[in-house]
Amino acid sequence: MRSERANSKTNDTEQELEELILVEKKTKSLVLVGNPNVGKSLIFNYLSGMYAEVSNFPGTTVSITSANYKDYQLYDTPGIYGVSSFNDEERVARDIILDGDVILNVVNALNLERDLFLTLQLIDMGKRVSVILNMMDEVKKKKLRIDTKKLSEILGVNIYETSAIKKIGFEKLDEAIKSAKVGRQDKPIQPAVGGLKEIYEVVKVKSHSLLILEGDKELTKQYLLNYHNDDLREEIYINRRNRVNEIVDLTESEDTKQGIFFSKLGRLCLNPVSGIPILILVLALIYFFVGDLISQRLVNYTENTIGKNYFEYWTKTFISKYTSVDITAKILNDNNEVIDQKTFHFPNGIDSDHIIYQSFKNFSVNRNNEKSFHFYHPIPSFFFGEFGVITMTLTYLIFLLLPLVIAFYFSLALLEDSGYLPRLAALVDKSFTKIGLNGRAIIPIILGFGCVTMATITTRILGTEREKSIATAILQFTIPCSAQLAVIAVLLSGAGLKAILIYSFVILLVMILTSTILNKIIPGQSSPLLLDLPPMRIPQLNNVFKKTYYRTIGFMKEATPWFFVGAAGIGLMQLTGILEIWHEVLKPFTVQLLQLPKEAATAFVMGMIRRDFGAAGLFELDLTAEQIVIALITITLFVPCIASFVIMLKERGWKQGLIVWSGTWIFAFLIGGLVSHIII
Amino acid sequence: MQFTLDKATRGQSLTIDLLPSGVIKSQLIRFGIMEGEKVTCLDRLVGGTVILQKKRLEIALGCDLAKSIMVTDEK
Numbered sequence A: 001m002r003s004e005r006a007n008s009k010t011n012d013t014e015q016e017l018e019e020l021i022l023v024e025k026k027t028k029s030l031v032l033v034g035n036p037n038v039g040k041s042l043i044f045n046y047l048s049g050m051y052a053e054v055s056n057f058p059g060t061t062v063s064i065t066s067a068n069y070k071d072y073q074l075y076d077t078p079g080i081y082g083v084s085s086f087n088d089e090e091r092v093a094r095d096i097i098l099d100g101d102v103i104l105n106v107v108n109a110l111n112l113e114r115d116l117f118l119t120l121q122l123i124d125m126g127k128r129v130s131v132i133l134n135m136m137d138e139v140k141k142k143k144l145r146i147d148t149k150k151l152s153e154i155l156g157v158n159i160y161e162t163s164a165i166k167k168i169g170f171e172k173l174d175e176a177i178k179s180a181k182v183g184r185q186d187k188p189i190q191p192a193v194g195g196l197k198e199i200y201e202v203v204k205v206k207s208h209s210l211l212i213l214e215g216d217k218e219l220t221k222q223y224l225l226n227y228h229n230d231d232l233r234e235e236i237y238i239n240r241r242n243r244v245n246e247i248v249d250l251t252e253s254e255d256t257k258q259g260i261f262f263s264k265l266g267r268l269c270l271n272p273v274s275g276i277p278i279l280i281l282v283l284a285l286i287y288f289f290v291g292d293l294i295s296q297r298l299v300n301y302t303e304n305t306i307g308k309n310y311f312e313y314w315t316k317t318f319i320s321k322y323t324s325v326d327i328t329a330k331i332l333n334d335n336n337e338v339i340d341q342k343t344f345h346f347p348n349g350i351d352s353d354h355i356i357y358q359s360f361k362n363f364s365v366n367r368n369n370e371k372s373f374h375f376y377h378p379i380p381s382f383f384f385g386e387f388g389v390i391t392m393t394l395t396y397l398i399f400l401l402l403p404l405v406i407a408f409y410f411s412l413a414l415l416e417d418s419g420y421l422p423r424l425a426a427l428v429d430k431s432f433t434k435i436g437l438n439g440r441a442i443i444p445i446i447l448g449f450g451c452v453t454m455a456t457i458t459t460r461i462l463g464t465e466r467e468k469s470i471a472t473a474i475l476q477f478t479i480p481c482s483a484q485l486a487v488i489a490v491l492l493s494g495a496g497l498k499a500i501l502i503y504s505f506v507i508l509l510v511m512i513l514t515s516t517i518l519n520k521i522i523p524g525q526s527s528p529l530l531l532d533l534p535p536m537r538i539p540q541l542n543n544v545f546k547k548t549y550y551r552t553i554g555f556m557k558e559a560t561p562w563f564f565v566g567a568a569g570i571g572l573m574q575l576t577g578i579l580e581i582w583h584e585v586l587k588p589f590t591v592q593l594l595q596l597p598k599e600a601a602t603a604f605v606m607g608m609i610r611r612d613f614g615a616a617g618l619f620e621l622d623l624t625a626e627q628i629v630i631a632l633i634t635i636t637l638f639v640p641c642i643a644s645f646v647i648m649l650k651e652r653g654w655k656q657g658l659i660v661w662s663g664t665w666i667f668a669f670l671i672g673g674l675v676s677h678i679i680i
Numbered sequence B: 001m002q003f004t005l006d007k008a009t010r011g012q013s014l015t016i017d018l019l020p021s022g023v024i025k026s027q028l029i030r031f032g033i034m035e036g037e038k039v040t041c042l043d044r045l046v047g048g049t050v051i052l053q054k055k056r057l058e059i060a061l062g063c064d065l066a067k068s069i070m071v072t073d074e075k
């Protein structure tokens, strides 16, 4: 199966055998390997014509993306600093590298010192490698000089210069793939060679034996070996490190000192005096853009004017031509209070009775009004009524959620691309250690505001199982995802500043309490922060738009069927009277505990399907500002959506997943009830 | 003078004397932070998180990790 070329001359037959297998294996695998943030995903996208996310912080590619490229199966791997199994990302990447036939090692030319460690390891493993020296545009800007020819001689593999962002040098990628070869391997690890030979006798694959020598526990177990030596790994690593330093000294020279605007800005983000104001500024900008401009002004127009007044009204009027209907028109004053109301009956559809239809028109014409349709028959009511599968779903999805979700993804993409997130991680590190996490956990949490499901997968970047459990619980319990946050933003900003403050305070408090308690009860210790900070960059607008576009499409694809299914489910429950029973069953909780109208229970059924859907269920109710806060707190803490629940089960196992899921039921109502009795 | 890394101040040039043992040591070595190497303390945040710089590489180390690293400053 392996395509390794054994290095040792004594194993010629072995080598022939391996090559024979190589020929038989039809599609070879081509693997993009490199440190985080070096441009792997950009190259993957170019070669495959597919889309893998491009970001400016480590940990974006936690799962493997794969595609066909010519005769190859092409893989994009998570960014790693070396091949080993210190964390999940490394384990995932390691397996693919071990099986890889051709390795394209993408190297950030600005950080040779860091990146060449992996390059040398790949070469020592005996893999067929070509080096893609990326970021050459920045190298030129920083007046850095790299002697590519010499570097290529020392490494014994070919080097191709690129600038992935501008696709410069990409025409040579095919050549890079073809000319990949086994490089010049390390001779000086003399004490190790003896061990290597011994292991090789058993293992027969060079790359595997090297990793076992370097103390990779899982591989050692696979071969049922009983070998472990941390000191030897250190020895090999130090040796490799020294070689890297030598190589960099020989091949790199700097004309001027750097110190341009962006490294200064990067520092300002870290400094507490400027860092916290910058954080507040960033949050304020996001708030004004998403919370005010989009969720108030734009959505008000798209949802109410386009969605309700045009789309729903026209659809319902059209249906009303063919079926019996009552139409209630409410006339509103400038404060949206009802000042007049009249119901018109059309037992044979609106076309059959022109006189009533005319008086209905005259009643509402030129006045600020709201119309509601009540269909007599269950079928039109199912599709076009209050929870109409077609009308409600489309209004929510397209006119309410879509603009909000786009705005969110856009802001998030800007943040991700700027290199701000890792600095934020350093800034909050100390506070996070108090709740059993380290600063790195800010990344899944911020991503959670985009999509909790995606963020739950990203918890893989955390160092220990303990941290993953704590972060997952926080995500599933307290973090509202973009779509839900969108609905929350609309409702809350309508309810006033005090409502916003109470809501944020309670959610933050719950988050801190949850993680503090989990930190106390889960045994063990969390890992310390060790994070490489990528340079601050002006986000590439074209990448930001692309990312926003793909995520939005992804969101719509995932959300749409669930919205229809959910609306149909609710519609059926309403038709069959189950909804009424559910309202009664939950009445002690909704009415007594939370002090909400019993219809609020509908939102909880909807919330089990999707969080945003649940919050949207609150729209139809007439709630006071206090009730809005309570309802939103409860629905935020309430169970995660089906998708993220399933992912949680997958990532954290049945037991933990079910504990978190049922915990959200209990605590959502408990905390909601507590707040309710305090503020009402 | 020898002290633990969390005591470093902004702008100090440091030589690494001792790293904690185990996997974390291997991870530090990969970043080029090893015994005998020279680094610059780019910043020290409130609470003791330290940002080290080595050439164009900037690395954040949590307070507890910084506490377990011995350094000497250059005078």
Ligand SMILES: Nc1nc2c(ncn2[C@@H]2O[C@H](COP(=O)(O)OP(=O)(O)O)[C@@H](O)[C@H]2O)c(=O)[nH]1
Binding pocket: A034, A035, A036, A037, A038, A039, A040, A041, A042, A043, A053, A054, A055, A056, A060, A061, A079, A134, A135, A136, A137, A138, A162, A163, A164, A165, A166, A417, A537, A540, A543
């Ligand atoms: N200036 C410059 N930036 C680049 C280049 N290649 C990638 N980037 C940026 O580096 C970051 C990481 O790119 P990505 O493809 O996600 O890297 P990956 O983590 O290795 O998959 C993104 O912000 C890119 O815009 C390049 O050649 N020049």
Ligand SMILES: [Mg+2]
Binding pocket: A040, A041, A053, A054, A055, A060, A061
């Ligand atoms: Mg990537």
